[in-house]
Amino acid sequence: MTSVVDTEIDEGATVGVAADLLGLTVRTLHHWDEIGLASPSRRTPAGYRLYTWDDLERLSRVVAYREAGLTLDAIRVVLDDATADIGDKLREQRAQLAERIHDLQQLDERLERLTDAHERGILMSDVEQREIFGEEWDPQQSRAARFVWGGSRQWAQFAERSASRSPAQWRALSEAMSSLQHDLAAAVSRGVEPGSAEADQLAERHRELFSNFFPLTRQMQVCLGRMFEADPGFSSYYNGIGDGLATWFRQSIDESARHNGIDPDTATWE
Template identity: 40%
Template sequence: MADDYTVSAAAELVGVSVRTLHHYDQIGLVRPGNRSNAGYRLYSDADLRRLHRVVFYRELGLELGEIAEILADRDVDHLGRQRELLVARISHYEAMLTVIDRELAARAAGIALTPRERREVFGQDFVAHAEQARREWGDSKEFVQRQQRTATYTQDDWQRLREELAAINGKLAEAVGDGTPATDIKAMDLAEELRLHTDRWFHDCDHDTHRGLAVHYKENRRSGRNYDDMAPGLSRYVHDAIVANAERHRSTVD
Protein backbone atom coordinates (compact mmCIF):
# COMPACT_ATOMS: atom_id res chain seq x y z
CA MET A 1 0.00 0.00 0.00
CA ALA A 2 2.40 2.59 1.22
CA ASP A 3 5.31 1.46 -0.92
CA ASP A 4 6.72 4.11 -3.14
CA TYR A 5 8.65 3.46 -6.32
CA THR A 6 11.70 5.33 -7.57
CA VAL A 7 11.72 6.69 -11.11
CA SER A 8 13.53 3.75 -12.61
CA ALA A 9 11.33 1.23 -10.79
CA ALA A 10 8.19 2.98 -11.95
CA ALA A 11 9.56 3.36 -15.45
CA GLU A 12 10.33 -0.30 -15.76
CA LEU A 13 7.03 -1.35 -14.28
CA VAL A 14 5.05 0.38 -16.98
CA GLY A 15 7.63 0.03 -19.72
CA VAL A 16 8.74 3.59 -20.39
CA SER A 17 12.03 5.46 -20.00
CA VAL A 18 13.07 7.52 -17.01
CA ARG A 19 13.27 10.54 -19.25
CA THR A 20 9.64 10.03 -20.15
CA LEU A 21 8.70 10.18 -16.49
CA HIS A 22 10.70 13.36 -16.10
CA HIS A 23 8.83 14.75 -19.05
CA TYR A 24 5.42 13.76 -17.71
CA ASP A 25 6.35 15.35 -14.42
CA GLN A 26 7.43 18.54 -16.12
CA ILE A 27 4.26 18.97 -18.12
CA GLY A 28 2.19 17.91 -15.12
CA LEU A 29 0.71 14.82 -16.69
CA VAL A 30 1.92 12.39 -14.06
CA ARG A 31 3.41 13.95 -10.94
CA PRO A 32 4.98 11.73 -8.29
CA GLY A 33 2.95 11.88 -5.11
CA ASN A 34 5.93 12.93 -3.08
CA ARG A 35 9.68 13.31 -3.02
CA SER A 36 12.41 12.00 -0.77
CA ASN A 37 14.22 14.61 1.29
CA ALA A 38 17.00 14.43 -1.29
CA GLY A 39 14.51 15.41 -3.98
CA TYR A 40 14.08 11.95 -5.48
CA ARG A 41 10.74 11.33 -7.19
CA LEU A 42 8.62 8.80 -5.33
CA TYR A 43 5.66 7.25 -7.14
CA SER A 44 2.75 5.85 -5.15
CA ASP A 45 0.45 3.09 -6.31
CA ALA A 46 -2.08 5.73 -7.29
CA ASP A 47 0.54 7.50 -9.40
CA LEU A 48 1.34 4.24 -11.08
CA ARG A 49 -2.27 3.61 -11.89
CA ARG A 50 -2.46 6.99 -13.52
CA LEU A 51 0.79 6.40 -15.33
CA HIS A 52 -0.45 3.09 -16.58
CA ARG A 53 -3.48 4.74 -18.08
CA VAL A 54 -1.36 7.34 -19.77
CA VAL A 55 0.79 4.66 -21.31
CA PHE A 56 -2.23 2.78 -22.49
CA TYR A 57 -3.83 5.74 -24.20
CA ARG A 58 -0.51 6.73 -25.68
CA GLU A 59 -0.14 3.26 -27.16
CA LEU A 60 -3.29 3.94 -29.07
CA GLY A 61 -1.81 7.09 -30.50
CA LEU A 62 -3.48 9.80 -28.44
CA GLU A 63 -1.55 12.97 -27.77
CA LEU A 64 -0.52 13.77 -24.24
CA GLY A 65 -2.81 16.77 -24.20
CA GLU A 66 -5.81 14.67 -25.08
CA ILE A 67 -4.81 12.12 -22.49
CA ALA A 68 -4.63 14.82 -19.86
CA GLU A 69 -8.17 15.86 -20.73
CA ILE A 70 -9.47 12.34 -20.57
CA LEU A 71 -7.82 11.73 -17.23
CA ALA A 72 -9.13 15.06 -15.94
CA ASP A 73 -12.65 13.72 -16.39
CA ARG A 74 -13.46 12.56 -12.97
CA ASP A 75 -16.22 9.94 -13.18
CA VAL A 76 -15.22 8.27 -16.38
CA ASP A 77 -15.02 4.51 -16.55
CA HIS A 78 -11.51 4.07 -17.89
CA LEU A 79 -11.61 0.36 -18.32
CA GLY A 80 -14.80 0.60 -20.28
CA ARG A 81 -13.45 3.40 -22.37
CA GLN A 82 -10.19 1.64 -23.03
CA ARG A 83 -12.13 -1.38 -24.10
CA GLU A 84 -14.13 0.66 -26.56
CA LEU A 85 -11.04 2.27 -27.98
CA LEU A 86 -9.40 -1.09 -28.43
CA VAL A 87 -12.42 -2.60 -30.08
CA ALA A 88 -12.61 0.35 -32.44
CA ARG A 89 -8.95 0.07 -33.24
CA ILE A 90 -9.20 -3.62 -33.90
CA SER A 91 -12.11 -3.20 -36.24
CA HIS A 92 -10.19 -0.44 -37.98
CA TYR A 93 -7.27 -2.74 -38.60
CA GLU A 94 -9.58 -5.53 -39.60
CA ALA A 95 -11.07 -3.26 -42.21
CA MET A 96 -7.58 -2.58 -43.50
CA LEU A 97 -6.94 -6.28 -43.52
CA THR A 98 -10.01 -6.76 -45.65
CA VAL A 99 -8.63 -4.34 -48.17
CA ILE A 100 -5.32 -6.09 -48.26
CA ASP A 101 -6.99 -9.41 -48.76
CA ARG A 102 -9.09 -7.98 -51.52
CA GLU A 103 -6.03 -6.60 -53.21
CA LEU A 104 -4.29 -9.92 -52.84
CA ALA A 105 -7.29 -11.58 -54.42
CA ALA A 106 -7.31 -9.01 -57.19
CA ARG A 107 -3.64 -9.58 -57.77
CA ALA A 108 -4.17 -13.31 -57.90
CA ALA A 109 -6.79 -12.66 -60.55
CA GLY A 110 -4.34 -10.49 -62.44
CA ILE A 111 -6.10 -7.21 -61.77
CA ALA A 112 -4.39 -4.13 -60.40
CA LEU A 113 -6.23 -1.38 -58.60
CA THR A 114 -5.85 2.21 -59.62
CA PRO A 115 -4.97 4.66 -56.86
CA ARG A 116 -8.47 6.02 -56.97
CA GLU A 117 -10.05 2.63 -56.53
CA ARG A 118 -7.65 1.89 -53.74
CA ARG A 119 -8.83 5.00 -51.97
CA GLU A 120 -12.42 4.07 -52.57
CA VAL A 121 -12.01 0.69 -51.08
CA PHE A 122 -9.68 1.77 -48.35
CA GLY A 123 -12.20 4.17 -46.98
CA GLN A 124 -9.82 5.70 -44.53
CA ASP A 125 -12.20 8.56 -43.93
CA PHE A 126 -14.78 6.03 -43.10
CA VAL A 127 -13.08 4.27 -40.29
CA ALA A 128 -12.69 7.47 -38.34
CA HIS A 129 -10.38 7.98 -35.46
CA ALA A 130 -12.21 6.82 -32.39
CA GLU A 131 -11.38 9.59 -29.96
CA GLN A 132 -12.30 12.27 -32.44
CA ALA A 133 -15.57 10.56 -33.11
CA ARG A 134 -16.10 10.49 -29.39
CA ARG A 135 -15.65 14.25 -29.17
CA GLU A 136 -18.23 14.75 -31.88
CA TRP A 137 -20.72 12.30 -30.54
CA GLY A 138 -20.11 12.51 -26.85
CA ASP A 139 -21.14 9.64 -24.67
CA SER A 140 -24.42 9.26 -26.46
CA LYS A 141 -26.36 6.04 -26.47
CA GLU A 142 -26.01 5.98 -30.24
CA PHE A 143 -22.24 6.06 -30.13
CA VAL A 144 -22.03 3.20 -27.70
CA GLN A 145 -24.45 1.10 -29.65
CA ARG A 146 -22.57 1.82 -32.83
CA GLN A 147 -19.36 0.68 -31.24
CA GLN A 148 -20.93 -2.49 -29.98
CA ARG A 149 -22.53 -3.41 -33.25
CA THR A 150 -19.66 -2.61 -35.56
CA ALA A 151 -17.28 -4.51 -33.35
CA THR A 152 -18.76 -7.77 -34.51
CA TYR A 153 -18.84 -6.96 -38.20
CA THR A 154 -16.96 -9.17 -40.57
CA GLN A 155 -15.08 -7.98 -43.60
CA ASP A 156 -18.09 -8.83 -45.73
CA ASP A 157 -20.39 -6.81 -43.55
CA TRP A 158 -18.24 -3.75 -43.92
CA GLN A 159 -18.09 -4.30 -47.63
CA ARG A 160 -21.86 -4.52 -47.91
CA LEU A 161 -22.37 -1.54 -45.63
CA ARG A 162 -20.08 0.62 -47.70
CA GLU A 163 -21.67 -0.42 -50.96
CA GLU A 164 -25.17 0.32 -49.75
CA LEU A 165 -24.14 3.69 -48.46
CA ALA A 166 -22.32 4.52 -51.67
CA ALA A 167 -25.49 3.71 -53.63
CA ILE A 168 -27.62 6.05 -51.55
CA ASN A 169 -25.03 8.78 -51.65
CA GLY A 170 -24.78 8.45 -55.41
CA LYS A 171 -28.50 8.97 -55.78
CA LEU A 172 -28.34 11.97 -53.46
CA ALA A 173 -25.55 13.54 -55.47
CA GLU A 174 -27.62 12.98 -58.60
CA ALA A 175 -30.64 14.62 -57.01
CA VAL A 176 -28.74 17.72 -56.00
CA GLY A 177 -27.27 17.85 -59.50
CA ASP A 178 -30.76 17.73 -61.03
CA GLY A 179 -31.82 20.68 -58.98
CA THR A 180 -34.40 18.58 -57.15
CA PRO A 181 -35.33 20.55 -54.03
CA ALA A 182 -34.48 18.96 -50.69
CA THR A 183 -38.15 19.04 -49.77
CA ASP A 184 -39.13 17.05 -52.85
CA ILE A 185 -40.60 13.66 -52.20
CA LYS A 186 -37.67 11.97 -53.96
CA ALA A 187 -35.15 13.68 -51.73
CA MET A 188 -37.14 12.78 -48.65
CA ASP A 189 -37.28 9.17 -49.77
CA LEU A 190 -33.51 9.13 -50.09
CA ALA A 191 -33.20 10.64 -46.61
CA GLU A 192 -35.40 7.81 -45.41
CA GLU A 193 -33.07 5.29 -47.03
CA LEU A 194 -30.21 6.93 -45.19
CA ARG A 195 -32.09 6.62 -41.93
CA LEU A 196 -32.83 2.96 -42.48
CA HIS A 197 -29.20 2.35 -43.36
CA THR A 198 -28.09 3.91 -40.10
CA ASP A 199 -30.77 2.05 -38.19
CA ARG A 200 -29.76 -1.23 -39.75
CA TRP A 201 -25.99 -0.91 -39.49
CA PHE A 202 -25.15 1.41 -36.64
CA HIS A 203 -27.78 2.09 -34.04
CA ASP A 204 -31.53 2.51 -33.50
CA CYS A 205 -32.53 5.56 -35.44
CA ASP A 206 -36.09 6.83 -35.48
CA HIS A 207 -37.04 10.01 -37.25
CA ASP A 208 -36.40 12.22 -34.26
CA THR A 209 -32.96 10.76 -33.71
CA HIS A 210 -32.22 11.20 -37.37
CA ARG A 211 -33.18 14.85 -37.24
CA GLY A 212 -30.78 15.21 -34.36
CA LEU A 213 -28.00 13.69 -36.43
CA ALA A 214 -28.71 15.83 -39.47
CA VAL A 215 -26.54 18.63 -38.20
CA HIS A 216 -23.51 16.36 -38.46
CA TYR A 217 -24.08 16.06 -42.17
CA LYS A 218 -24.40 19.78 -42.61
CA GLU A 219 -21.23 20.46 -40.74
CA ASN A 220 -19.57 18.08 -43.12
CA ARG A 221 -17.44 16.50 -40.47
CA ARG A 222 -14.92 13.76 -40.92
CA SER A 223 -17.04 11.04 -39.41
CA GLY A 224 -18.70 10.25 -42.69
CA ARG A 225 -17.66 11.03 -46.20
CA ASN A 226 -16.92 14.58 -47.10
CA TYR A 227 -20.22 15.11 -48.80
CA ASP A 228 -19.27 18.36 -50.40
CA ASP A 229 -16.48 16.58 -52.20
CA MET A 230 -19.02 14.46 -54.04
CA ALA A 231 -21.17 17.35 -55.16
CA PRO A 232 -21.12 21.02 -54.14
CA GLY A 233 -23.74 21.85 -51.57
CA LEU A 234 -24.52 18.19 -50.96
CA SER A 235 -23.81 18.31 -47.24
CA ARG A 236 -26.39 21.01 -46.68
CA TYR A 237 -28.77 19.27 -49.05
CA VAL A 238 -28.60 16.04 -47.11
CA HIS A 239 -29.25 17.92 -43.91
CA ASP A 240 -32.31 19.61 -45.34
CA ALA A 241 -33.66 16.41 -46.82
CA ILE A 242 -33.33 14.62 -43.50
CA VAL A 243 -35.14 17.39 -41.67
CA ALA A 244 -37.89 17.46 -44.29
CA ASN A 245 -38.25 13.71 -44.08
CA ALA A 246 -38.47 13.78 -40.29
CA GLU A 247 -41.08 16.53 -40.56
CA ARG A 248 -43.08 14.59 -43.10
CA HIS A 249 -43.13 11.56 -40.90
CA ARG A 250 -44.27 13.52 -37.91
CA SER A 251 -47.20 15.08 -39.74
CA THR A 252 -48.41 11.67 -40.88
CA VAL A 253 -48.28 10.43 -37.31
CA ASP A 254 -49.68 13.33 -35.34
Protein backbone atom coordinates (compact mmCIF):
# COMPACT_ATOMS: atom_id res chain seq x y z
CA MET A 1 0.00 0.00 0.00
CA THR A 2 1.20 3.49 -0.81
CA SER A 3 0.82 5.96 2.12
CA VAL A 4 0.79 9.73 2.13
CA VAL A 5 4.11 11.20 3.15
CA ASP A 6 3.75 12.58 6.66
CA THR A 7 4.45 16.18 5.70
CA GLU A 8 2.29 19.14 6.63
CA ILE A 9 0.57 20.73 3.69
CA ASP A 10 -1.07 23.87 5.02
CA GLU A 11 -2.48 25.29 1.82
CA GLY A 12 -3.10 22.03 -0.05
CA ALA A 13 -1.20 20.10 -2.69
CA THR A 14 -1.15 20.82 -6.39
CA VAL A 15 -1.81 18.00 -8.82
CA GLY A 16 1.91 17.61 -9.40
CA VAL A 17 2.75 17.46 -5.70
CA ALA A 18 -0.08 15.01 -5.00
CA ALA A 19 1.10 12.79 -7.84
CA ASP A 20 4.63 12.74 -6.43
CA LEU A 21 3.43 12.01 -2.90
CA LEU A 22 1.36 9.02 -4.00
CA GLY A 23 3.59 7.70 -6.78
CA LEU A 24 0.98 8.38 -9.45
CA THR A 25 0.96 10.26 -12.71
CA VAL A 26 -0.73 13.60 -13.22
CA ARG A 27 -2.73 11.99 -16.00
CA THR A 28 -4.10 9.40 -13.55
CA LEU A 29 -5.17 12.10 -11.10
CA HIS A 30 -6.86 14.06 -13.88
CA HIS A 31 -8.75 10.91 -14.92
CA TRP A 32 -9.92 10.20 -11.36
CA ASP A 33 -11.01 13.82 -11.10
CA GLU A 34 -12.95 13.63 -14.39
CA ILE A 35 -14.89 10.54 -13.31
CA GLY A 36 -15.56 11.97 -9.87
CA LEU A 37 -13.63 9.31 -7.97
CA ALA A 38 -11.19 11.63 -6.20
CA SER A 39 -11.12 15.34 -6.85
CA PRO A 40 -9.26 18.31 -5.36
CA SER A 41 -11.65 20.41 -3.28
CA ARG A 42 -9.80 23.74 -3.04
CA ARG A 43 -8.55 26.33 -5.49
CA THR A 44 -5.78 28.90 -5.36
CA PRO A 45 -6.58 32.55 -6.06
CA ALA A 46 -5.17 31.92 -9.55
CA GLY A 47 -7.65 29.10 -10.09
CA TYR A 48 -5.32 26.12 -9.63
CA ARG A 49 -6.98 23.20 -7.91
CA LEU A 50 -5.51 21.91 -4.65
CA TYR A 51 -5.84 18.64 -2.76
CA THR A 52 -6.52 19.01 0.95
CA TRP A 53 -5.40 16.49 3.57
CA ASP A 54 -8.82 14.82 3.34
CA ASP A 55 -8.51 14.71 -0.45
CA LEU A 56 -5.07 13.13 -0.17
CA GLU A 57 -6.35 10.59 2.33
CA ARG A 58 -9.11 9.60 -0.11
CA LEU A 59 -6.51 9.30 -2.86
CA SER A 60 -4.41 7.12 -0.59
CA ARG A 61 -7.39 4.80 -0.02
CA VAL A 62 -8.09 4.67 -3.76
CA VAL A 63 -4.47 3.65 -4.35
CA ALA A 64 -4.63 0.99 -1.63
CA TYR A 65 -7.73 -0.68 -3.05
CA ARG A 66 -6.52 -0.36 -6.63
CA GLU A 67 -3.29 -2.14 -5.66
CA ALA A 68 -5.50 -4.88 -4.15
CA GLY A 69 -7.04 -5.33 -7.58
CA LEU A 70 -10.45 -3.68 -7.14
CA THR A 71 -11.91 -1.89 -10.14
CA LEU A 72 -12.49 1.84 -9.95
CA ASP A 73 -16.24 1.26 -9.82
CA ALA A 74 -15.82 -1.14 -6.90
CA ILE A 75 -13.56 1.37 -5.13
CA ARG A 76 -16.18 4.08 -5.56
CA VAL A 77 -18.75 1.84 -3.85
CA VAL A 78 -16.37 1.05 -1.00
CA LEU A 79 -15.59 4.73 -0.39
CA ASP A 80 -19.00 6.30 -1.01
CA ASP A 81 -21.65 3.75 -0.05
CA ALA A 82 -22.10 3.74 3.71
CA THR A 83 -23.90 0.39 3.49
CA ALA A 84 -21.10 -1.31 1.54
CA ASP A 85 -19.36 -4.17 3.31
CA ILE A 86 -15.68 -3.73 2.52
CA GLY A 87 -14.98 -7.29 3.66
CA ASP A 88 -17.45 -8.64 1.09
CA LYS A 89 -15.79 -6.64 -1.67
CA LEU A 90 -12.36 -7.92 -0.70
CA ARG A 91 -13.57 -11.53 -0.44
CA GLU A 92 -15.12 -11.18 -3.88
CA GLN A 93 -11.81 -9.87 -5.20
CA ARG A 94 -9.96 -12.81 -3.61
CA ALA A 95 -12.39 -15.27 -5.23
CA GLN A 96 -11.79 -13.68 -8.63
CA LEU A 97 -8.06 -13.77 -8.01
CA ALA A 98 -8.22 -17.47 -7.08
CA GLU A 99 -10.04 -18.15 -10.36
CA ARG A 100 -7.39 -16.25 -12.30
CA ILE A 101 -4.63 -18.17 -10.51
CA HIS A 102 -6.34 -21.45 -11.42
CA ASP A 103 -6.61 -20.37 -15.07
CA LEU A 104 -2.95 -19.31 -15.11
CA GLN A 105 -1.89 -22.64 -13.58
CA GLN A 106 -3.77 -24.49 -16.30
CA LEU A 107 -2.17 -22.26 -18.93
CA ASP A 108 1.25 -22.97 -17.43
CA GLU A 109 0.57 -26.71 -17.57
CA ARG A 110 -0.46 -26.47 -21.25
CA LEU A 111 2.67 -24.45 -22.04
CA GLU A 112 4.81 -27.02 -20.21
CA ARG A 113 3.27 -29.89 -22.20
CA LEU A 114 3.75 -28.02 -25.48
CA THR A 115 7.37 -27.29 -24.60
CA ASP A 116 8.01 -30.92 -23.65
CA ALA A 117 6.27 -32.16 -26.80
CA HIS A 118 8.45 -29.98 -29.02
CA GLU A 119 11.52 -31.41 -27.29
CA ARG A 120 10.51 -35.04 -26.72
CA GLY A 121 7.77 -35.80 -29.24
CA ILE A 122 5.70 -38.35 -27.34
CA LEU A 123 4.83 -37.36 -23.77
CA MET A 124 4.89 -40.79 -22.20
CA SER A 125 7.53 -42.65 -20.24
CA ASP A 126 9.60 -45.34 -21.94
CA VAL A 127 7.62 -47.99 -20.07
CA GLU A 128 4.28 -46.52 -21.19
CA GLN A 129 5.44 -46.33 -24.81
CA ARG A 130 6.53 -49.96 -24.88
CA GLU A 131 3.30 -51.02 -23.23
CA ILE A 132 1.28 -49.26 -25.91
CA PHE A 133 3.46 -49.66 -29.02
CA GLY A 134 5.00 -53.06 -28.22
CA GLU A 135 8.20 -54.31 -26.63
CA GLU A 136 10.12 -53.87 -29.89
CA TRP A 137 9.36 -50.13 -29.86
CA ASP A 138 12.38 -47.88 -29.27
CA PRO A 139 11.34 -44.78 -27.29
CA GLN A 140 14.42 -42.99 -28.62
CA GLN A 141 12.86 -42.89 -32.09
CA SER A 142 10.64 -39.88 -31.47
CA ARG A 143 13.42 -38.04 -29.65
CA ALA A 144 15.84 -38.73 -32.49
CA ALA A 145 13.23 -37.56 -35.01
CA ARG A 146 13.40 -34.10 -33.49
CA PHE A 147 16.99 -33.69 -34.64
CA VAL A 148 15.97 -34.55 -38.20
CA TRP A 149 12.58 -32.84 -38.44
CA GLY A 150 12.66 -30.41 -35.49
CA GLY A 151 12.77 -27.30 -37.65
CA SER A 152 9.89 -28.31 -39.90
CA ARG A 153 6.25 -27.28 -39.80
CA GLN A 154 5.28 -30.95 -39.59
CA TRP A 155 7.26 -31.46 -36.38
CA ALA A 156 5.53 -28.44 -34.85
CA GLN A 157 2.15 -29.89 -35.85
CA PHE A 158 3.13 -33.30 -34.47
CA ALA A 159 4.18 -31.70 -31.16
CA GLU A 160 0.97 -29.66 -30.91
CA ARG A 161 -1.15 -32.79 -31.34
CA SER A 162 1.06 -34.86 -29.08
CA ALA A 163 0.71 -32.31 -26.27
CA SER A 164 -3.04 -32.87 -26.10
CA ARG A 165 -3.06 -36.64 -26.76
CA SER A 166 -3.72 -38.99 -23.85
CA PRO A 167 -2.22 -42.49 -23.45
CA ALA A 168 -5.65 -43.94 -24.30
CA GLN A 169 -5.71 -41.96 -27.55
CA TRP A 170 -2.17 -43.11 -28.38
CA ARG A 171 -3.30 -46.70 -27.76
CA ALA A 172 -6.29 -46.32 -30.08
CA LEU A 173 -4.06 -44.84 -32.78
CA SER A 174 -1.49 -47.62 -32.34
CA GLU A 175 -4.19 -50.26 -32.64
CA ALA A 176 -5.55 -48.61 -35.80
CA MET A 177 -2.05 -48.61 -37.35
CA SER A 178 -1.53 -52.26 -36.40
CA SER A 179 -4.85 -53.14 -38.00
CA LEU A 180 -3.84 -51.32 -41.19
CA GLN A 181 -0.48 -53.11 -41.30
CA HIS A 182 -2.24 -56.45 -40.89
CA ASP A 183 -4.54 -55.62 -43.80
CA LEU A 184 -1.60 -54.46 -45.93
CA ALA A 185 0.21 -57.74 -45.33
CA ALA A 186 -2.95 -59.69 -46.19
CA ALA A 187 -3.39 -57.72 -49.42
CA VAL A 188 0.18 -58.47 -50.52
CA SER A 189 -0.18 -62.16 -49.73
CA ARG A 190 -3.41 -62.35 -51.74
CA GLY A 191 -1.83 -60.65 -54.72
CA VAL A 192 -3.97 -57.51 -54.64
CA GLU A 193 -2.88 -55.28 -57.52
CA PRO A 194 -1.63 -51.73 -56.87
CA GLY A 195 -4.20 -49.40 -58.41
CA SER A 196 -7.12 -51.66 -57.58
CA ALA A 197 -10.01 -50.34 -55.51
CA GLU A 198 -8.81 -52.32 -52.49
CA ALA A 199 -5.25 -51.01 -52.76
CA ASP A 200 -6.53 -47.45 -53.16
CA GLN A 201 -8.66 -47.86 -50.07
CA LEU A 202 -5.68 -49.10 -48.07
CA ALA A 203 -3.54 -46.19 -49.25
CA GLU A 204 -6.26 -43.75 -48.22
CA ARG A 205 -6.59 -45.40 -44.81
CA HIS A 206 -2.87 -44.92 -44.34
CA ARG A 207 -3.05 -41.24 -45.32
CA GLU A 208 -5.96 -40.57 -42.97
CA LEU A 209 -4.31 -42.40 -40.06
CA PHE A 210 -0.97 -40.68 -40.62
CA SER A 211 -2.77 -37.33 -40.61
CA ASN A 212 -3.27 -37.84 -36.89
CA PHE A 213 0.40 -36.90 -36.59
CA PHE A 214 0.32 -33.98 -39.02
CA PRO A 215 -1.76 -33.14 -42.11
CA LEU A 216 -0.57 -35.48 -44.87
CA THR A 217 -1.36 -34.51 -48.46
CA ARG A 218 -1.30 -37.09 -51.24
CA GLN A 219 1.88 -35.56 -52.64
CA MET A 220 3.52 -35.88 -49.23
CA GLN A 221 2.28 -39.47 -49.00
CA VAL A 222 4.01 -40.22 -52.30
CA CYS A 223 7.26 -38.95 -50.78
CA LEU A 224 6.72 -41.17 -47.75
CA GLY A 225 6.11 -44.16 -50.01
CA ARG A 226 9.45 -43.56 -51.70
CA MET A 227 11.15 -43.44 -48.32
CA PHE A 228 9.42 -46.65 -47.18
CA GLU A 229 10.93 -48.42 -50.18
CA ALA A 230 14.35 -46.75 -50.42
CA ASP A 231 15.36 -46.38 -46.78
CA PRO A 232 16.91 -49.63 -45.48
CA GLY A 233 15.35 -49.25 -42.05
CA PHE A 234 11.84 -48.60 -43.34
CA SER A 235 11.99 -51.18 -46.12
CA SER A 236 13.20 -53.83 -43.66
CA TYR A 237 10.36 -52.95 -41.31
CA TYR A 238 7.65 -53.12 -43.97
CA ASN A 239 9.06 -56.23 -45.62
CA GLY A 240 9.07 -57.79 -42.18
CA ILE A 241 5.32 -57.24 -42.02
CA GLY A 242 4.76 -58.78 -45.44
CA ASP A 243 7.13 -60.08 -48.10
CA GLY A 244 7.64 -57.34 -50.71
CA LEU A 245 5.34 -54.95 -48.86
CA ALA A 246 7.69 -51.93 -49.10
CA THR A 247 7.64 -51.89 -52.90
CA TRP A 248 3.97 -52.90 -53.14
CA PHE A 249 2.97 -50.12 -50.76
CA ARG A 250 4.99 -47.51 -52.65
CA GLN A 251 3.37 -48.63 -55.91
CA SER A 252 -0.10 -48.55 -54.35
CA ILE A 253 0.45 -45.02 -53.03
CA ASP A 254 1.66 -43.92 -56.47
CA GLU A 255 -1.40 -45.39 -58.19
CA SER A 256 -3.75 -43.86 -55.66
CA ALA A 257 -2.12 -40.49 -56.31
CA ARG A 258 -2.62 -40.90 -60.06
CA HIS A 259 -6.29 -41.69 -59.51
CA ASN A 260 -6.54 -38.38 -57.69
CA GLY A 261 -4.89 -36.36 -60.46
CA ILE A 262 -1.35 -36.32 -59.05
CA ASP A 263 1.72 -37.37 -61.01
CA PRO A 264 3.84 -39.27 -58.48
CA ASP A 265 6.96 -38.67 -60.57
CA THR A 266 6.76 -34.94 -59.86
CA ALA A 267 5.33 -35.08 -56.34
CA THR A 268 7.17 -33.03 -53.73
CA TRP A 269 6.97 -32.64 -49.97
CA GLU A 270 4.65 -29.74 -49.26
